[in-house]
Amino acid sequence: xxxxxxxxxxxxxxxxxxxxxxxxxxxxxxxxxxxxxxxxxxxxxxxxxxxxxxxxxxxxxxxxxxxxxxxxxxxxxxxxxxxxxxxxxxxxxxxxxxxxxxxxxxxxxxxxxxxxxxxxxxxxxxxxxxxxxxxxxxxxxxxxxxxxxxxxxxxxxxxxxxxxxxxxxxxxxxxxxxxxxxxxxxxxxxxxxxxxxxxxxxxxxxxxxxxxxxxxxxxxxxxxxxxxxxxxxxxxxxxxxxxxxxxxxxxxxxxxxxxxxxxxxxxxxxxxxxxxxxxxxxxxxxxxxxxxxxxxxxxxxxxxxxxxxxxxxxxxxxxxxxxxxxxxxxxxxxxxxxxxxxxxxxxxxxxxxxxxxxxxxxxxxxxxxxxxxxxxxxxxxxxxxxxxxxxxx
Numbered sequence: 001x002x003x004x005x006x007x008x009x010x011x012x013x014x015x016x017x018x019x020x021x022x023x024x025x026x027x028x029x030x031x032x033x034x035x036x037x038x039x040x041x042x043x044x045x046x047x048x049x050x051x052x053x054x055x056x057x058x059x060x061x062x063x064x065x066x067x068x069x070x071x072x073x074x075x076x077x078x079x080x081x082x083x084x085x086x087x088x089x090x091x092x093x094x095x096x097x098x099x100x101x102x103x104x105x106x107x108x109x110x111x112x113x114x115x116x117x118x119x120x121x122x123x124x125x126x127x128x129x130x131x132x133x134x135x136x137x138x139x140x141x142x143x144x145x146x147x148x149x150x151x152x153x154x155x156x157x158x159x160x161x162x163x164x165x166x167x168x169x170x171x172x173x174x175x176x177x178x179x180x181x182x183x184x185x186x187x188x189x190x191x192x193x194x195x196x197x198x199x200x201x202x203x204x205x206x207x208x209x210x211x212x213x214x215x216x217x218x219x220x221x222x223x224x225x226x227x228x229x230x231x232x233x234x235x236x237x238x239x240x241x242x243x244x245x246x247x248x249x250x251x252x253x254x255x256x257x258x259x260x261x262x263x264x265x266x267x268x269x270x271x272x273x274x275x276x277x278x279x280x281x282x283x284x285x286x287x288x289x290x291x292x293x294x295x296x297x298x299x300x301x302x303x304x305x306x307x308x309x310x311x312x313x314x315x316x317x318x319x320x321x322x323x324x325x326x327x328x329x330x331x332x333x334x335x336x337x338x339x340x341x342x343x344x345x346x347x348x349x350x351x352x353x354x355x356x357x358x359x360x361x362x363x364x365x366x367x368x369x370x371x372x373x374x375x376x377x378x379x380x381x382x383x384x385x386x387x388x389x390x391x392x393x
Contacts, residue, residue: 200345224349258302
């Protein structure tokens with residue numbers, strides 16, 4: 001029995017087979033999802049602020065009561081027109097085919113009444129990039145690369161729901177003045193991206209050669225990326241490493257999750273170091289060894305220390321602290337000062353694609369993060385003074 005997915009209502013079986021054919025034979029288009037993610041992974045771009053994205057349910061199969069045990073890859077081979085077994089296995093490994101709400105391996109044997117859902121992973125064609133004049137905070141520029149200090153709230157590239165006002169739109173306008181072809185973006189230009197509400201440094205390639213070279217450096221994990229974050233809670237150790245695969249949440253497909261056993265998702269490593277302890281929150285630095293979607297945010301949640309005011313991963317509520325009303329008012333005030341997750345891409349270093357010299361850039365913490373950290377310092381000092389007075393009294 002085959003049941004169309006919610007977004008496939010009204011499809012007949014032939015139409016479904018055509019749709020699924022596209023899963024395994026995607027169109028060749030210019031797609032920003034091919035970019036290295038810093039922040040994120042080239043194969044798994046998610047931008048919750050940009051509206052619906054990610055896999056879309058296209059087929060739902062409930063096996064018959066008399067169904068005999070059979071490997072799921074073989075089972076789907078008979079039901080997906082034009083699909084190769086290798087492509088089906090790849091979709092299973094990436095979690096784009098789930099059984100009874102869970103990802104399974106290609107050797108999983110289906111049983112009677114199993115519910116199999118197949119997600120379409122074909123990305124839409126990139127929208128035309130419309131040049132727009134906007135202020136750009138250019139940290140460095142030469143004939144090959146451009147370093148931008150991105151403000152919070154700016155989406156890096158156009159996508160569903162965000163076709164204007166993005167960094168790419170601004171770059172297209174800026175590069176026109178240098179007689180560079182704006183239509184080459186995003187194929188030429190973006191090497192990586194950071195989330196909409198993450199501030200900080202982004203490198204832009206200005207030539208095909210620079211683009212190719214920087215892409216290779218990101219893939220080899222030789223690019224230096226240092227972030228500053230304010231997170232909930234106090235760490236037991238001064239520094240450490242988080243190693244846990246990062247993949248799509250099994251239930252909520254638009255967010256990511258950590259899989260420490262390594263049986264799902266992609267390998268991810270984040271190094272962290274405590275910079276300042278402020279009782280209920282901590283200022284830390286983070287260095288990325290890999291770049292997966294929302295890696296820092298997911299790893300911090302996995303560690304039990306979500307980013308301060310990260311609405312997607314549980315940091316937009318009181319995670320540590322007291323139940324007193326004044327404390328709640330203080331935290332709410334901090335949320336108003338910093339209406340986004342507290343993450344800044346502070347340093348970026350790489351080998352220059354032309355000169356082969358190492359270059360490294362630094363950026364100041366933005367005002368909103370600075371102000372919130374200072375508020376926590378004042379609050380912590382007040383708590384310490386009050387406790388000392390009580391002990392001495």
